[in-house]
Amino acid sequence: xxxxxxxxxxxxxxxxxxxxxxxxxxxxxxxxxxxxxxxxxxxxxxxxxxxxxxxxxxxxxxxxxxxxxxxxxxxxxxxxxxxxxxxxxxxxxxxxxxxxxxxxxxxxxxxxxxxxxxxxxxxxxxxxxxxxxxxxxxxxxxxxxxxxxxxxxxxxxxxxxxxxxxxxxxx
Numbered sequence: 001x002x003x004x005x006x007x008x009x010x011x012x013x014x015x016x017x018x019x020x021x022x023x024x025x026x027x028x029x030x031x032x033x034x035x036x037x038x039x040x041x042x043x044x045x046x047x048x049x050x051x052x053x054x055x056x057x058x059x060x061x062x063x064x065x066x067x068x069x070x071x072x073x074x075x076x077x078x079x080x081x082x083x084x085x086x087x088x089x090x091x092x093x094x095x096x097x098x099x100x101x102x103x104x105x106x107x108x109x110x111x112x113x114x115x116x117x118x119x120x121x122x123x124x125x126x127x128x129x130x131x132x133x134x135x136x137x138x139x140x141x142x143x144x145x146x147x148x149x150x151x152x153x154x155x156x157x158x159x160x161x162x163x164x165x166x167x168x169x170x171x
Contacts, residue, residue, distance in 0.1 A: 005033035009040050016043060017051060038069035046078050055086035073105050080113045084120065092117055108137035112150065124158045 008030035015023035024047070030040045045061030048054045062079035065072065076099035083092035096114050099105055111134030118126035131151045138144040 002034070005030050005037060005040075008033065009037065009043070012040070012043060016047070020047065020051060023047070036064075036068040038065040038072040038075055041065035041068065042072065042075040042078055045075075045082065049078070049082040049085065053085075055082055058082050059086070059088075071102055073102065076102065076105065077109050077113070080110070084113065084116055087120070089117060089121060106137075108134045108139075108143050108147070111137065112147065115150065115154075119154060119157075124154050127154050 008026045012023045012026035012030060015026065017023070023043075027040055027043055027047075030037060031044070034040070041061050042065045045058045045065060047058075048061060049058035052058075059079075059082060062075060062082060065075045066079065069075070076095060080092050080095050080099070083089075083095065092113070096110055096117070099110050100107060111130050115127045115130035115134060118124075118130055128151060131147050131154070135144065135147050138147055
């Protein structure tokens with residue numbers, strides 16, 4: 001059964017997000033073979049979160065995926081994004097702290113999410129601090145550029161220190 005379930009899961013993943021009807025059909029087949037498959041449940045959560053903006057329903061799928069496999073590397077990053085989009089900041093903070101302990105997970109992405117959480121809370125200085133942490137875990141040029149661009153963007157939002165310079169008038 002695992003091979004068949006995987007076939008349908010990969011078919012669903014291949015169709016996401018470009019052909020949602022085909023994606024959902026394959027995903028429903030995959031879940032019918034294994035209703036506790038964390039990757040399939042995570043993808044269903046992504047559909048509800050990213051495409052339908054139904055965060056409460058998405059959270060149910062993500063929670064179920066986490067219960068089925070607490071060490072899944074895919075679920076936390078998408079679940080955290082869903083929580084941030086739904087402004088469930090406390091839950092996102094707890095999930096980030098937990099996820100950082102999962103062996104093999106992409107810590108740069110988690111620190112980027114932590115930075116975004118601080119930014120959404122209005123703490124730009126902390127957001128920069130967490131980007132510095134994310135930079136330590138960047139192992140590709142793409143992820144490093146993402147962190148640098150994000151840092152530049154946050155710095156542009158920070159209030160400027162006004163320096164009152166007195167200009168001497170010469171007559």
